[in-house]
Amino acid sequence: DTGVSQNPRHKITKRGQNVTFRCDPISEHNRLYWYRQTLGQGPEFLTYFQNEAQLEKSRLLSDRFSAERPKGSFSTLEIQRTEQGDSAMYLCASSPLTGNSPLHFGNGTRLTVT
Amino acid sequence: GQQLNQSPQSMFIQEGEDVSMNCTSSSIFNTWLWYKQDPGEGPVLLIALYKAGELTSNGRLTAQFGITRKDSFLNISASIPSDVGIYFCAGQDSNSGYALNFGKGTSLLVTP
Numbered sequence: 001d002t003g004v005s006q007n008p009r010h011k012i013t014k015r016g017q018n019v020t021f022r023c024d025p026i027s028e029h030n031r032l033y034w035y036r037q038t039l040g041q042g043p044e045f046l047t048y049f050q051n052e053a054q055l056e057k058s059r060l061l062s063d064r065f066s067a068e069r070p071k072g073s074f075s076t077l078e079i080q081r082t083e084q085g086d087s088a089m090y091l092c093a094s095s096p097l098t099g100n101s102p103l104h105f106g107n108g109t110r111l112t113v114t
Numbered sequence: 115g116q117q118l119n120q121s122p123q124s125m126f127i128q129e130g131e132d133v134s135m136n137c138t139s140s141s142i143f144n145t146w147l148w149y150k151q152d153p154g155e156g157p158v159l160l161i162a163l164y165k166a167g168e169l170t171s172n173g174r175l176t177a178q179f180g181i182t183r184k185d186s187f188l189n190i191s192a193s194i195p196s197d198v199g200i201y202f203c204a205g206q207d208s209n210s211g212y213a214l215n216f217g218k219g220t221s222l223l224v225t226p
Contacts, residue, residue, distance in 0.1 A: 004156070041218055042120075042216030042218050044216070045212075048212040100208075102145075102147050102159050105156035107154070110154075
């Protein structure tokens with residue numbers, strides 16, 4: 001069990017560019033979540049996958065954001081036409097499907113939009 | 115998602131002191147979690163609580179799920195320098211969806 005893995009760890013991009021982040025959950029974890037965290041705040045929920053199905057999306061997830069989990073394993077989060085307000089830490093978490101299993105977070109991707 | 119009210123915002127204590135922080139919500143949760151986050155890393159789970167009134171310990175950490183289901187506290191006994199970090203409470207109401215709602219965190223500094 002290597003934990004939740006996120007790549008890249010850091011991304012600097014210019015406003016208007018597209019970026020894509022990857023998350024590899026703990027193996028056999030059916031549930032996968034994306035959160036966003038800005039400085040001085042707690043993580044904010046973006047979206048939830050159960051296997052390959054995207055079951056919940058936050059209003060924070062504007063139409064410039066899209067997340068996929070095509071084979072029910074790794075997931076990608078894409079941001080199109082990035083804006084400076086998108087600068088944040090993007091965290092991925094996973095948990096097993098059974099019971100009230102708590103979320104295990106990765107170390108995040110730090111996005112800076114210049 | 116709903117923001118939780120977490121207090122205090124920050125604490126500056128001496129090694130060996132006990133620490134207490136709490137979290138309140140206007141909504142009922144059926145799960146309360148406490149996480150610790152170090153700079154540049156993701157939150158790490160400390161304690162999970164699933165039943166109102168539940169009191170759970172993890173080493174020097176103790177947390178309780180409030181009877182009203184709208185609050186929780188975390189105590190750290192005999193603090194040590196490696197306790198430094200930001201502590202987040204998180205609540206979930208599984209009847210309302212899958213999201214965890216986080217507080218804004220308590221920043222803990224421990225001096226030797």
